[in-house]
Amino acid sequence: LAVTNESTDPIAGQKPGTSGLRKKTKEFMGKNYLENFVQSTFDALKATNVPVEGGTLVVGGDGRYYNKDAIQIITKMAVANGVKTIWIGKDGLLSTPAASAVIRTREGGFVPFGAFILSASHNPGGLDEDFGIKFNCENGGPAPEKVTNMIFENTKTIKEYKICKGFPTMDIGTSGTYVVDGKIRVDVFDCAEDHVGLLMKVFDFDSIKKLIARKDFSMVYDSMNGVQGPYARRVFVEELGAPESVLMNAVPKEDFGGKNSPSHGHADPNLTYAVELVQKMGTNKTGEKVGSGEGVPDFGAAADGDADRNMILGKQWFVSPSDSLAIIAANISCIPFFKEGLKGCARSMPTSGALDLVAKKKKIPCFVTPTGWKFFGNLMDSGDEKLGFTSEHLHGKYFPETENYTPFLCGEESFGTGANHVREKDGMWAVLAWLQILASKNPDESKPLVTVEQITKDHWKVYGRNYYCRYDYEGVESEPANTMMKNLEEKCATLKGTELKGMKVESAENFEYNDPVDKSVSANQGIKIVFTDGSRIIFRLSGTGSAGATIRVYLEKYEKPSGNLDLSQFEVVKPLADLALEISDLPKLTGRDSPTVIT
Ligand code: VG1
Ligand code: CO
Secondary structure, eight states: OOOEEEEOOOOTTOOOBTTBEEEEHHHHHSTTHHHHHHHHHHHHHHHTTOOOTTOEEEEEEOOOTTHHHHHHHHHHHHHHTTOOEEEEEEEEEOOHHHHHHHHHHOOSSOOOSEEEEEOOTTSOOSTTSEEEEEEEOTTSSBOOHHHHHHHHHHHHHOOEEEEOTTSOOOOTTSOEEEEETTTEEEEEEOTTHHHHHHHHHHSOHHHHHHHHHOTTOOEEEEOTTSTHHHHHIIIIIIITOOOGGGEESOSOOTTTTOTTSTTTTOOOOSTTTOHHHHHHTTBOTTSOBOSOOTTOOSEEEEOOTTSOBOEEEETTEEEOHHHHHHHHHHTGGGSGGGTTOOOEEEEETTSOTHHHHHHHHHTOOEEEEOSSTHHHHHHHHHOOGGGTOOHHHHSOSSSTTSTTOOOEEEEETTTEEEETTSSSOOHHHHHHHHHHHHHHHOOOTTSOOOOHHHHHHHHHHHHOEEEEEEEEEEEEOHHHHHHHHHHHHHHHHHHTTOEETTEEEEEEEEOOEEOTTTOOEEOOOOEEEEETTSOEEEEEEOSSOSSSEEEEEEEEEEEOTTSOOOSOHHHHTHHHHHHHHHHHTHHHHHOOSSOSEEO
16 A cells, blocks of 8 residues: 655645535546645644544545545545545435534544535536535534635645555445455445434434324425435435335436436525425415415425535425524424523524524524534534523533533524534434424324414514525626625725615624634625614625625515514515615626526
8 A cells, every 4th residue: 555645736726615615527627636635634634633644534425426536536545644444425425414423423433533525515516517525524514714724725835645546446335344455444334324313313203203194294305316315215214204205306416417407407405496396385486376285295395415405395385594593493492402492593694683583582692603604613512601601501411422512503594504413504404303393383183284384474473574585696707796895895984874765774894703712703704784674785705606706695674573574575675685786886897687596
């Protein structure tokens, strides 16, 4: 097993974004592209005393094109860098939350120092589409900014990478333990066992099983040909006894079905791309009811390519992700993991304030972080009294083996929800949370079903409704997008106190996050304009694209419980959208007169 040091040159643009490094697949397949990034990661880990040498590494991905080849390359490089044990999901598959669960809970005598997850999430896959890679640390969460910054610095100066060319190409299609040269161990294992095992501890599967068995209840789950297929089969069919027909698009495909599929290869669970599911659930692209509703399932959900996202639908009913987060928070004590109550929660800044209203009522801390799951990890890990958790919150009785057990919920407007059972957002978790809530609201089989729509409306009657929408302008030129953001930042200084279309600006700022745990500062996280009636307009540039820029405009308007709760969110926020375009000059700067996607 000779190790060779291959010489290489730095490649520009290897800066990890919101969730890892994403580029066109062909770029990733280019000479030394993957190798440079992987070596830069190992070097950053070694420089911070992470036990790479002699350590255990997890590798898996969402099954997109180039996944399997990348795994073999990483394996050979890991061995050359001193890794002794490599855990690989069978067929190269591991969903993002499952990789997190494997790091945290898989038994085998070794505690992994981290994982490479090969995914560009909801971005289309294929030779002409996107590929991605991210590194998750020993807590199971995405590498924090201080690590990703170090990786990026290394990519700018890299001169050589280590590889063990003679290491055999592993058969990752067959489970088993392989020992190479008497000292390197490679375990290939079923991708679902650890994650599903963990979820079965978090939820009460028996009561969900009873709900699913009801004659007046039916559901469908769309894995969108991403990595979720095998997990969905295991959970719904094998564990919960649902018929095979609940599964839609449950076979992982390298191109998620490709351009000619209903989703056009976008394994992205929203009203625009989850076309098949949305039709089945009897709504249109804006969530309005279509048809009589006859034969429409009572519950529907979908996942993205790497299965960390979720979309929740009821019969002819769309639950916005921000509402879903708040509704789960309000009803959480029916989930065994949370039976001692929720101890804290967090949302990303652009996510609506619906969660805050629940937190206020429950008198628990609610943190507001920048976009991206990496910012939640510190909060979940800290269990820190100074953050507002009281001492009784710190060590729970439910999972006494877990240190700093602080039942914690977090989420984003971008169809991401999760808790501290792992350190990633978790699409399956969110769906099981909803099913558990439905089960608890429907204890008596002889009574008519309390529906998803009813649960949502009941919530609004108590907390009011945060009408909410996001406009995405994809594939904009980088320069005008940057100019727009710069202009907006300058405008912030003078906006406060002014009146715009009859609305008074309460504050305008470029959001900066001061991490309360490690005190790190993340500046420039989005322009946030708040009005005195609580309405908000937020502008951000996406950090997950692979080329050009995507501008995101987030719009929110709050309506009190006594107000009109039954309007279309798209209509309600329309005036805010017009105002946003006016303030930002977006149409003139970018040449766009309408968004690519509205969610
Ligand atoms: C987007 C979402 C963000 C999410 C990120 C990763 O980032 O807005 O909320 O955490 O994708 O999700 P951005 O920078 O493009 O807005 V996933 O499912 O791609 O891992
Ligand atoms: Co994802």
